[in-house]
Amino acid sequence: MSSFTSASSSSSSDSGSPGPSGLAAYGWDGALEDAFSPHRAAGLVPARVAAVDRGLCDVVTASGPLRAATHAVGGPFGGPEGGPCTGDWAGLRLDGPDGRAAVAVVLPRRTAIVRSSASRDSRGQVLAANVDTVAVAVPLTARAAPGRIERLVALAFESGARPVVVLTKADQVPGTAGFEADAAAAAPGVDVVACSAATGDGVDAVRAVLAGTVVLVGPSGAGKSTLGNALLGADLLATGDVRESDGKGRHTTVRRELLPLPGGGVLIDTPGLRGVGLVEASDGLERAFADVEELAAGCRFRDCAHQAEPGCAVLAAVADGTLPGRRLDSYRRLLRENEWAASRTDARLRAEQRDRVKAISRFQRQLYRERGRDR
Numbered sequence: 001m002s003s004f005t006s007a008s009s010s011s012s013s014d015s016g017s018p019g020p021s022g023l024a025a026y027g028w029d030g031a032l033e034d035a036f037s038p039h040r041a042a043g044l045v046p047a048r049v050a051a052v053d054r055g056l057c058d059v060v061t062a063s064g065p066l067r068a069a070t071h072a073v074g075g076p077f078g079g080p081e082g083g084p085c086t087g088d089w090a091g092l093r094l095d096g097p098d099g100r101a102a103v104a105v106v107l108p109r110r111t112a113i114v115r116s117s118a119s120r121d122s123r124g125q126v127l128a129a130n131v132d133t134v135a136v137a138v139p140l141t142a143r144a145a146p147g148r149i150e151r152l153v154a155l156a157f158e159s160g161a162r163p164v165v166v167l168t169k170a171d172q173v174p175g176t177a178g179f180e181a182d183a184a185a186a187a188p189g190v191d192v193v194a195c196s197a198a199t200g201d202g203v204d205a206v207r208a209v210l211a212g213t214v215v216l217v218g219p220s221g222a223g224k225s226t227l228g229n230a231l232l233g234a235d236l237l238a239t240g241d242v243r244e245s246d247g248k249g250r251h252t253t254v255r256r257e258l259l260p261l262p263g264g265g266v267l268i269d270t271p272g273l274r275g276v277g278l279v280e281a282s283d284g285l286e287r288a289f290a291d292v293e294e295l296a297a298g299c300r301f302r303d304c305a306h307q308a309e310p311g312c313a314v315l316a317a318v319a320d321g322t323l324p325g326r327r328l329d330s331y332r333r334l335l336r337e338n339e340w341a342a343s344r345t346d347a348r349l350r351a352e353q354r355d356r357v358k359a360i361s362r363f364q365r366q367l368y369r370e371r372g373r374d375r
Helices: 003-015 020-026 030-041 146-159 177-186 203-209 224-232 282-288 290-296 313-319 325-374
Strands: 045-052 056-061 064-069 089-093 101-106 112-116 124-129 133-139 162-168 191-194 213-217 257-260 266-269
Touching (some): 020 045, 020 257, 162 224, 313 325
Parallel strands (some): 162 191
Antiparallel strands (some): 045 257, 089 101
């Protein structure tokens, strides 16, 4: 039995009677019930997507876990681009074409963590949906570059969720104060907590800053699954050793998986992220670099690029040590990346619009030819 099935089964048995109340452990509430009412009237059953494979997904319903196909009966999948993902709320049609339940609709996402796709095209990849808290795992054994923390915090803010920086493996370093200060400088205003999942030290402090649906993100070897097991109170997530040569993990987690937390809320574990590209993350960057944005409000020119302009408050802050030069460099770099991604998206949308116009024109020409033959 998989970790998802065992955890879901125990949650369902504790829920008592069938119905939407059985999904409360996974975040179901009155607002979702109201949004789902027309789908319920159409005979669909509410469910939350716990894990996704090719063409199939694990879902949890009020009656327990199910394996479902990711297409609607009698037609293509109707939902967000790319199909359902872990964390989505869905409507199931239980009488699928092959006797299996099938996802017929996905409810609008409140939040979504989106990074650039592995192919580096202009389409984003949704890592998790309807997330409330993004726990950015940073291993203390391999001092993470502040730029990675800034990137992941911007990604979290852009999703609409609240970021938290969790410094893991605290038992393997002599002290954490310096690490915590560095992380706090890279993520102003964001909670930073150090812990050791192996010894349990600091795990309660981590629990205290997590709420709702929590997703763990970070590189391989950051200890995400070990931390997840500590939060879950059981070894439900697979863990592996870290190579001593470079401190990197071996991608023990191979898919995103959603499990209920004992104290309420749910946890989504994710595979290690080797690279995280931003996709249209202007709002996330503004929030992740709120200190730079606040300084920029004092610049003489509204379109100041913070390069060499006279009266630049940002450059003045760097000169007097108020703002680290490294942080300004990171801000510029992420802005350039985001602008490049936005330009590629605009180009793709223009190309798709041209293709739609051409397709309509071809259809119209064919229709006119057929009408002419009928006369």
